[in-house]
Amino acid sequence: MQEIKITRAEQRKEKPDSSKLVFGKYMTDHMFVVDYDEGQGWHDARIVPYAPLQIDPAAKVLHYAQEIFEGLKAYRTADGSIQLFRPMDNVRRLNLSCERIALPEVPEDLALAGITELVKLDQKWVPYEKDTSLYIRPFVIGLDPTLGVHTSHHCQYIVIVCPVGAYYPEGLAPTKIYIEDQDVRAVRGGTGMAKTGGNYAASLRAGNRAEQKGYTQVLWLDGVHRKYIEEVGAMNVMFKVNGKILTPDLNGSVLDGITRRSCIQLLKDWGYEVEERRISAEELFQAAKDGTLEEAWGTGTAAVVSPIGELAEGDEKAIINHNEIGPVTQKLYDTLTGIQWGRVPDPHGWIMKL
Known part of the structure; x- marks a missing residue:
């Protein structure tokens, strides 16, 4: 070199x-x-x-x-x-x-x-x-x-x-997420899988609209069918539904998040079944209605893990886990940050010491 x-x-x-x-x-x-x-x-x-x-x-x-x-x-x-x-x-x-x-x-x-x-x-x-x-x-x-x-x-x-310091001033307080129904962040074959500024510039207008409605972040839908969940703001997203972990698959328009990878590995270590697949907004609201939508969180380097307490689309709203951080979300946050700051063992060799 x-x-x-x-x-x-x-x-x-x-x-x-x-x-x-x-x-x-x-x-x-x-x-x-x-x-x-x-x-x-x-x-x-x-x-x-x-x-x-x-x-x-x-x-x-x-x-x-x-x-x-x-x-x-x-x-x-x-x-x-x-x-x-x-x-x-x-x-x-x-x-x-x-x-x-x-x-x-x-x-x-x-x-x-x-x-x-x-x-x-x-x-x-x-x-x-x-x-x-x-x-x-x-x-x-x-x-x-x-x-x-x-x-x-x-x-x-x-x-x-x-x-x-912390990316969100509210720390681990659950965020309110609004499903964007007008703008599209990315499409398969575009630049959604790359970490490039254009993706983020394309998200700003929707983010402003969500803030005006009192929401912290935008939850993006796919650009073709306009019904499948992709990312939340600048993070990947996960849901615990009826004991199983669901997260959008890497379809070419979703960023391959490193925190996402780490969470999936830890969840599998703990015995959870993790499904990487297409997830519709309709499926999530139905799970909220029947009581099986147990937790939701975003994952990313800046915030690590960010719990989601409310999901909204139009006039429809779903409160998740009584608007409180869930046990799996908390465990992921504690374990990941524990590994990162050297407070708990690193079982997968993720740490590089300088």
């Missing part, structure tokens, strides 16, 4: 109060950058002081959204050490997104080194307080300074990091 050159920041930023962290606001002192040029490959890997990027106004990332990103965290354990959770899974998913958006794939060892070396350099930013962590955002952007819909021949892979 190529050498990573380090230029240390002369002026260090004042670190925020770890008890008052806002998600994604306070960036650390440095960032990792590596360039790609067709014919030369990835080159000039470096860690430099955090600063604005200088890109041409005609850069393809600005006009044709040729970019992808990832999200993972570094955790401070009780003994003061730092560890990552399944980082190679993020690296491999990053490259799957690159392939879909026609960006050059980043060699796995280089992509991982950009993450680990940056965290090591800015390790004093990894907070110590309970439920805090260092959020890591790797991304790839196309930078060719020409208008015209073509793939970029010059790109950059960049990693930035920031200390964070």
Whole structure:
């Protein structure tokens, strides 16, 4: 692997109060950058002081959204050490997104080194307080300074990091979810399986409408039949129905969430039957009516596990588990966060210590 050159920041930023962290606001002192040029490959890997990027106004990332990103965290354990959770899974998913958006794939060892070396350099930013962590955002952007819909021949892979607290200010309080019946997030054959900004931009209007109605998140339906559940906001979603765990299958328009994978593995470890299949909104409301919809939750890196207490579509509403967090949801949250912060054993080798 190529050498990573380090230029240390002369002026260090004042670190925020770890008890008052806002998600994604306070960036650390440095960032990792590596360039790609067709014919030369990835080159000039470096860690430099955090600063604005200088890109041409005609850069393809600005006009044709040729970019992808990832999200993972570094955790401070009780003994003061730092560890990552399944980082190679993020690296491999990053490259799957690159392939879909026609960006050059980043060699796995280089992509991982950009993450680990940056965290090591800015390790004093990894907070110590309970439920805090260092959020890591790797991304790839196309930078060719020409208008015209073509793939970029010059790109950059960049990693930035920031200390964070809980993603939702309400913590583990159950969220209210509204089923979106107008906009579509993604369709099979589109970019739904990639982690790319366009997917999230397409979700903002529906998210605003849901907030105006008093709901926290949008639950997306499939783009063809407009009846099958796909994702909730920026997370995968799971339901406990009559003792069985249901979650939408990876049909090409659903993100292959790493927290989703981890939850499925843990649930199977505990003896639950997990079905990955198409789930209609009608099926869920019927389960709520007959009393078999026992729990629901979202899964994702930012929030880990987020319980769902109310589901609504039009004038129809369903209260789930008396609008309280359920025992399976709580156990998943406790176990996953326990593994991530080193409080409980890691039975599957998911942790990478720095």
